[in-house]
Amino acid sequence: MNLIGISAHYHDSAAALIRDGRIVAAAQEERFTRKKHDPDFPAHAVRYCLQEAGLTLADIDGVVYYDKPLIKFERLLETYLAYAPSGFVSFVKAMPVWLKDKLYLKQTLKKELAKLGGCKEAELPPLLFTEHHQAHAASAFFPSPFEKAAVLCMDGVGEWATTSVWLGEGNQLTPLWEMNFPHSLGMLYSAFTYYTGFKVNSGEYKLMGLAPYGEPKYVDLILDKLIDLKEDGTFRMDMQYFNYATGLTMTNDRFAELFGGPARQPESAISQKEMDLARSIQAVTEEIVLRLGRTVHRELGVDHLCLAGGVALNCVSNGRLLREGPFKEIWIQPAAGDAGGAIGCALAAYYAKSGAARVPEAGDSMQGSYLGPRYAADEIRRQLDEYGAVYRELDDNSFFDQVSDVLADEKVVGWFQGRMEFGPRALGGRSIIGDPRSRNMQSVMNLKIKYRESFRPFAPSVRAEKVGEWFEQESASPYMLIVAPVREDKRIAMTAEEEKLFGIDKLNVPRSQIPAVTHVDYSARIQTIHQQTNPRYYRLIEAFEAKTGCPVLINTSFNVRGEPIVCTPQDAYRCFMRTEMDTLVIENFVLAKSDQPAWEGDESWKDEFQLD
Structure with missing residues (x-):
C-alpha cells in the first residue's frame, strides 16, 4: 500500500510517502522553493517523494491530510463568538481566506493534485483526513522503537487540542485526554x-x-x-x-x-x-x-x-x-512540528486501513531522518560546472584525511553528503561543521558564516560510543533534541571575576575543552552520530579524532539566517560563496574558497531571505 501524507496551508508544509508502513521519502516544501516555512501546497515535495519511490500518482492508494479543516473552522467561529465584540478586525481578516480556500480545502487539494499528476480529479486516489494531534501522535509512536508507550503531544493548537495524551500499543493509538x-x-x-x-x-x-x-x-x-x-x-x-x-x-x-x-x-x-x-x-x-x-x-x-x-x-x-x-x-519525532504531520497522517491511515502488524525497529524507523533527495556524481559535476566552480574529486581515503586536516586547522567546512534531512535540524547531511576546541569558532560561525545573533549556541556532533565520555548523557540523541551538561572533567573553572559577569558578557568565557559547543550554563544540544545511519559523517569524526583526540565536531545547519537549509549542490555552492566558509565538500568533491572564480553576485542577496 502506497500512501502520501501532506501537511500544508499553515506553516512548514511537507509531504511524505509511506510504502507498506515504511517511510520511503519525506521533505519540506521550503527546501525546494527557498522560502522558509513555506505554507503552500507542497507540490515540489510530493513530486520528489514520487520520484524517490519510482511511482506516479496513479500508483498511490490514498492521499492523507494532517488536519480536519471544518473542525478548525468551528473552533475559530466559536472563539470569535465567545470573545465578541473584541476580535472583530481579526475576524474580518481571517474570514475571506477561509471562505475562499481553507473551508474548501478538499477541492483545493484535488485541484493541486490533478495539476501535479496531469490527470482529471475523478482519476485521483482517495483523499483522507486525520486530526492534527492524531497526526502528531502517529508521527511520534509508529516510527518509535517501542512496542508500547505513552504519547504526549504539545503544540500551539490543532483543531481544538493544544496538549493531548495517547496510549500506543502495537498498531493502535488510543486517545486518552486533552487540553x-x-x-x-x-x-x-x-x-x-x-x-x-x-x-x-x-x-x-x-x-x-x-x-x-x-x-x-x-x-x-x-x-x-x-x-x-x-x-x-x-x-x-x-x-x-x-x-x-x-x-x-x-x-x-x-x-x-x-x-x-x-x-x-x-x-x-x-x-x-x-x-x-x-x-x-x-x-x-x-x-x-x-x-x-x-x-x-x-x-x-x-x-x-x-x-x-x-x-x-x-x-x-x-x-x-x-x-x-x-x-x-x-x-522524540525529529520533525516534531507541523512538517512531521505529513509522516504521521500517512502512518495513521496505513495502520487504520491495512490492520497490518507493526514491528518496531531497533533505534527507530526514521532512518536517521535522512529522507530527502541525494545527488549522484554526474549531477553534482553538472551543477558545479554551471558556476565554473573549481573542484577536486577525491577517493575516500584521501577525502577523509584531507577534510579532517582542514577541520583540525580551524577552518569552516560546508558538508553536503547523502540524503537531505527531514525536520528543522541539520544532522550531518546538509551541515556547516568546524572544530569545537576553537575559542573563536562560535563567534566566527555566527557573525561571518550564518550572519545571525552572536548569543546563539551551536550543537556538538559526537560519535555515539563516546557521548558519555564528554557529556552527562549515556543514551542516544541522534536528532539533536536533548540538551545535557558537559562532563565536569571536561569543564574549565571560571575565575572569580568571570563568575561576576552577567548576561551577554558571559559569552566569550571558555567553559570547557570544547568551548565552541558549550553554552554559558555548561550545557550542549547533543547529536550522537551512528555508523548505521550516517557512515560518512561518522568516518569523518573518526578521522578528526585520530588527529586531535576529540570525537566531537560543531554542527550547524547549512544556510544563512532566514534561508532554508540547502537542498541542491547549487544551493550549497551559492551559500558557500556568499559567506566566509573556507571549504565546501559535496560527496567526494572538495572545493577550496581560494580556488574559486570571483563571485559576481552583489550584496543584494542578503535581502533575498526574510529574517527569521
Missing part, C-alpha cells in the same frame, strides 16, 4: 517569543538559546498572573493578558504593563530584561512538561514516552524530562 484552546503551552511560549522581539513560529528556539544568559526573576509573576498551574501539569491561562485568540498580535497592553513596557522591537538590541524573560518562561515550560510527564506515567503505568508537537522541539525541557522524569526511555 483545549486557548490554554496552550505552545501559545504561551510563543507569546514570550513575540514580546521579546522574535518571530513567532521560528524564533522560539532563539528564546530557548537566550535563556541561560538570564535569571528566572519573572517566574512567580508568570505563575501568579498568567497561568493557573495545577500539580498534574494541566493549567488555565488568564486570557485578559493575551491577544492571540482573536487578535492580530500575541500579547496586549495589559501584558506589556505587567512586564514593565512594550514588546522589544525586532532586530533592536537585546537587554538583560529579555534574557531574564527568556529564562523565566523556559523555567515555567520545563516545570509544566515535568509535571505532565509524571502525570502521564502515573496514569498509564508505562516506561516509555514518545513526544511530538512543536513544544517537543524544546530540547532543554526534553533533557530535564529524560534525566529527572519517571520514564526509562524517551523518543
Whole structure:
C-alpha cells in the first residue's frame, strides 16, 4: 500500500510517502522553493517523494491530510463568538481566506493534485483526513522503537487540542485526554517569543538559546498572573493578558504593563530584561512538561514516552524530562512540528486501513531522518560546472584525511553528503561543521558564516560510543533534541571575576575543552552520530579524532539566517560563496574558497531571505 501524507496551508508544509508502513521519502516544501516555512501546497515535495519511490500518482492508494479543516473552522467561529465584540478586525481578516480556500480545502487539494499528476480529479486516489494531534501522535509512536508507550503531544493548537495524551500499543493509538484552546503551552511560549522581539513560529528556539544568559526573576509573576498551574501539569491561562485568540498580535497592553513596557522591537538590541524573560518562561515550560510527564506515567503505568508537537522541539525541557522524569526511555519525532504531520497522517491511515502488524525497529524507523533527495556524481559535476566552480574529486581515503586536516586547522567546512534531512535540524547531511576546541569558532560561525545573533549556541556532533565520555548523557540523541551538561572533567573553572559577569558578557568565557559547543550554563544540544545511519559523517569524526583526540565536531545547519537549509549542490555552492566558509565538500568533491572564480553576485542577496 502506497500512501502520501501532506501537511500544508499553515506553516512548514511537507509531504511524505509511506510504502507498506515504511517511510520511503519525506521533505519540506521550503527546501525546494527557498522560502522558509513555506505554507503552500507542497507540490515540489510530493513530486520528489514520487520520484524517490519510482511511482506516479496513479500508483498511490490514498492521499492523507494532517488536519480536519471544518473542525478548525468551528473552533475559530466559536472563539470569535465567545470573545465578541473584541476580535472583530481579526475576524474580518481571517474570514475571506477561509471562505475562499481553507473551508474548501478538499477541492483545493484535488485541484493541486490533478495539476501535479496531469490527470482529471475523478482519476485521483482517495483523499483522507486525520486530526492534527492524531497526526502528531502517529508521527511520534509508529516510527518509535517501542512496542508500547505513552504519547504526549504539545503544540500551539490543532483543531481544538493544544496538549493531548495517547496510549500506543502495537498498531493502535488510543486517545486518552486533552487540553483545549486557548490554554496552550505552545501559545504561551510563543507569546514570550513575540514580546521579546522574535518571530513567532521560528524564533522560539532563539528564546530557548537566550535563556541561560538570564535569571528566572519573572517566574512567580508568570505563575501568579498568567497561568493557573495545577500539580498534574494541566493549567488555565488568564486570557485578559493575551491577544492571540482573536487578535492580530500575541500579547496586549495589559501584558506589556505587567512586564514593565512594550514588546522589544525586532532586530533592536537585546537587554538583560529579555534574557531574564527568556529564562523565566523556559523555567515555567520545563516545570509544566515535568509535571505532565509524571502525570502521564502515573496514569498509564508505562516506561516509555514518545513526544511530538512543536513544544517537543524544546530540547532543554526534553533533557530535564529524560534525566529527572519517571520514564526509562524517551523518543522524540525529529520533525516534531507541523512538517512531521505529513509522516504521521500517512502512518495513521496505513495502520487504520491495512490492520497490518507493526514491528518496531531497533533505534527507530526514521532512518536517521535522512529522507530527502541525494545527488549522484554526474549531477553534482553538472551543477558545479554551471558556476565554473573549481573542484577536486577525491577517493575516500584521501577525502577523509584531507577534510579532517582542514577541520583540525580551524577552518569552516560546508558538508553536503547523502540524503537531505527531514525536520528543522541539520544532522550531518546538509551541515556547516568546524572544530569545537576553537575559542573563536562560535563567534566566527555566527557573525561571518550564518550572519545571525552572536548569543546563539551551536550543537556538538559526537560519535555515539563516546557521548558519555564528554557529556552527562549515556543514551542516544541522534536528532539533536536533548540538551545535557558537559562532563565536569571536561569543564574549565571560571575565575572569580568571570563568575561576576552577567548576561551577554558571559559569552566569550571558555567553559570547557570544547568551548565552541558549550553554552554559558555548561550545557550542549547533543547529536550522537551512528555508523548505521550516517557512515560518512561518522568516518569523518573518526578521522578528526585520530588527529586531535576529540570525537566531537560543531554542527550547524547549512544556510544563512532566514534561508532554508540547502537542498541542491547549487544551493550549497551559492551559500558557500556568499559567506566566509573556507571549504565546501559535496560527496567526494572538495572545493577550496581560494580556488574559486570571483563571485559576481552583489550584496543584494542578503535581502533575498526574510529574517527569521
